[in-house]
Amino acid sequence: LSDLAAKGARPEGYLLTISVAPWINGEWLKAFAEGLAADQAEFGVALIGGDTTATPGPLTLSVTALGSAPNGAFIRRGGANEGDIVFVTGTIGDAGAGLAILQGEGDQLAESDRDFLVRRYLLPEPRLAVGTLLRGIATSSLDVSDGLLADLGHIADVSGAAISIEAERVPLSSALVNFNESGGSNRDGTMIGAATAGDDYEIAFTAPASFHQVLKGISDETGVAISEIGRVEKGAAVTLLDRSGAVLKIGKPGFTHF
Numbered sequence: 001l002s003d004l005a006a007k008g009a010r011p012e013g014y015l016l017t018i019s020v021a022p023w024i025n026g027e028w029l030k031a032f033a034e035g036l037a038a039d040q041a042e043f044g045v046a047l048i049g050g051d052t053t054a055t056p057g058p059l060t061l062s063v064t065a066l067g068s069a070p071n072g073a074f075i076r077r078g079g080a081n082e083g084d085i086v087f088v089t090g091t092i093g094d095a096g097a098g099l100a101i102l103q104g105e106g107d108q109l110a111e112s113d114r115d116f117l118v119r120r121y122l123l124p125e126p127r128l129a130v131g132t133l134l135r136g137i138a139t140s141s142l143d144v145s146d147g148l149l150a151d152l153g154h155i156a157d158v159s160g161a162a163i164s165i166e167a168e169r170v171p172l173s174s175a176l177v178n179f180n181e182s183g184g185s186n187r188d189g190t191m192i193g194a195a196t197a198g199d200d201y202e203i204a205f206t207a208p209a210s211f212h213q214v215l216k217g218i219s220d221e222t223g224v225a226i227s228e229i230g231r232v233e234k235g236a237a238v239t240l241l242d243r244s245g246a247v248l249k250i251g252k253p254g255f256t257h258f
Contacts, residue, residue: 001043001065002124002143002201005131008075009067013048019060020052043128069135075205078158079139084206086163086230087215089127091173092148093190094120096197101179108182113175120173124201129222134205137214141205147198147254153238155206162235163206167191168243171227192248195240198255206232 004011016036020029040046045065069075098121100106101114126143134141140155148170156163172194180190207215212228219226240248 001045001126001128002145002203004065004067005126005128006075006141006143006203006205007067007069008073008131008135008138008141009069010132011043011045011065011067011128013046013066015064015066016047016050017060017062018050018052019055019057021055021057021059024059043126073135075131075134075138075141076158077140077142077155078160080155080159080161080163080206080232081139081208082161082232082234083209084139084232085209085212085228086152086165086204086206086232087226088144088148088171088202088204088229089130089224089226090200090202091171091176091225092144092200092202093170093176093194093197094173095124095199095201096121096193097176097179098122099197099199106179106182109175109179113178116173116175117179121199124199126201127203127222127224130203130218130224130226133218133222134203134207137211138205138207141203144200144202144204145198146256147196148200148204149195149238149240149250150198150254150256152204153253155204156232156236156238159206159232160236162233163230163238164233165195165230165238165240167195167240167248169227169229170195171225171229188242188248192240192250196250196252196254 094117098117142151144151152163215226242248
């Protein structure tokens with residue numbers, strides 16, 4: 001659903017294919033169906049088709065979400081223009097920290113922070129309300145799944161532009177800051193980790209500077225924070241800048257599929 005949100009689309013339904021492993025029992029299927037029902041009710045979607053099979057191998061799930069947008073209102077990756085401002089919804093890096101906690105890190109962290117970060121990893125919230133309101137405003141957009149820098153790299157590549165991100169402007173939750181401080185990470189390390197972690201499913205988008213006030217209104221209306229984090233420039237690739245304007249060295253900008 002976050003993919004649809006980033007395109008300015010309204011979800012219409014989804015296809016589900018499930019290959020059931022031998023260990024799956026009725027109790028698991030009941031809980032799975034209840035979870036789907038809760039999401040369907042919350043986001044206004046319905047299961048419209050798919051396939052169910054059995055497999056001797058691992059459980060396999062495949063979901064295809066379908067949505068619609070008015071003709072000409074679909075927000076593509078390739079529309080960023082020089083001078084556009086880069087924005088992002090919500091906070092960045094929480095999901096990566098949530099995964100790290102599930103893998104055994106963050107023992108010294110407060111329980112409330114641990115719970116918040118793990119929930120952000122396990123139950124991300126698609127920004128559907130924001131996405132539809134970005135029609136006619138955003139020049140390019142995508143959801144942050146591979147990592148903020150990696151995904152903005154897709155926009156830069158397709159748009160034929162460069163994107164510079166100010167690390168100090170990337171929005172971080174207090175729980176993430178506490179997680180990194182408990183692990184001894186410095187400010188630059190925290191920012192680089194957040195900008196490359198992935199699985200946030202926030203919307204990163206570009207828009208002309210003239211829409212600042214409109215975007216503030218969208219944030220107020222939806223209750224979702226929208227932060228300015230950088231700008232689109234001439235050139236190619238994505239850079240992350242420290243508070244002095246120097247380029248931070250990034251090993252890997254995020255997850256790569258191939």
